[in-house]
Amino acid sequence: MFTPQGPSLRELTVQALSSVEHGYDLLATKFDATPFRTSDRLLAAVADTLEGLGPFDSGLDVCCGTGAGLGVLRSVCAGRIAGVDFSTGMLARARGAHPTADLVRADALALPFASAFDLAVSFGAFGHFLPDDQRALFAQVHGALRPGGTFAFPLPAPPPVGSRLYWTLWGFDAAMRVRNAVWRPPFVMYYRTFRLADVRARLEHAGFDVTLVPVEPLGRREDGSPRCRLVVARKGSG
Numbered sequence: 001m002f003t004p005q006g007p008s009l010r011e012l013t014v015q016a017l018s019s020v021e022h023g024y025d026l027l028a029t030k031f032d033a034t035p036f037r038t039s040d041r042l043l044a045a046v047a048d049t050l051e052g053l054g055p056f057d058s059g060l061d062v063c064c065g066t067g068a069g070l071g072v073l074r075s076v077c078a079g080r081i082a083g084v085d086f087s088t089g090m091l092a093r094a095r096g097a098h099p100t101a102d103l104v105r106a107d108a109l110a111l112p113f114a115s116a117f118d119l120a121v122s123f124g125a126f127g128h129f130l131p132d133d134q135r136a137l138f139a140q141v142h143g144a145l146r147p148g149g150t151f152a153f154p155l156p157a158p159p160p161v162g163s164r165l166y167w168t169l170w171g172f173d174a175a176m177r178v179r180n181a182v183w184r185p186p187f188v189m190y191y192r193t194f195r196l197a198d199v200r201a202r203l204e205h206a207g208f209d210v211t212l213v214p215v216e217p218l219g220r221r222e223d224g225s226p227r228c229r230l231v232v233a234r235k236g237s238g
């Protein structure tokens, strides 16, 4: 973030005082140099895990940003790949990096696809959706998938209570709540609104059957549990 290639503190502040959509338009040219872009290590580990769940034909990256997940789709899908995002600036970057992907500007809460994809993925964007919007988002993805289609995304294990990361995320969310109480437009981005039990219930409510697959390339914690799971939500084939 504070590298010569990344945004300055001033640029990040201006972004955080904007709407989500405009904020990403402002950040787009420097986004790939920030820690908000999903890391290549995580992308490779997810692609590796998805290999065992295919084959997949067409694929959709929901909230694709500059296209981090499009490379994953390219490696596991035999057919058409597409990305959807509401930031024009982020889509322009994705278009440059993935010229053969279909890139569509739309709100993920109103996806312009019906039964069109075999696989949907999403990386790093769920914090932009409050719990009610997560339900709506999952229903939209369900509608965009063909019967038998799969919605898959990584869910890292939560940091241990009291750890440094725990307090960092807690502090970030608290700061965003204060910011959103006193400033318009809101910038919805919270790290602690996406817990496994809630996510599972919201996916099932949208009509998915949910299983969890360890993302083994990312290793295990001291207690033997995976550092990261792939949430695999399947749409019934009926």
Ligand SMILES: C[S@@+](CC[C@H](N)C(=O)[O-])C[C@H]1O[C@@H](n2cnc3c(N)ncnc32)[C@H](O)[C@@H]1O
Pocket: 020, 021, 024, 036, 037, 038, 062, 063, 064, 065, 066, 067, 068, 069, 084, 085, 086, 087, 090, 106, 107, 108, 109, 122, 123, 124, 125, 128
């Ligand atoms: C943190 S970035 C993640 C981008 C990319 N998936 C990655 O992992 O690097 C979040 C992205 O979600 C998009 N986004 C947030 N809310 C959205 C919505 N309601 N509809 C479409 N895109 C949305 C933003 O424009 C931004 O590009």
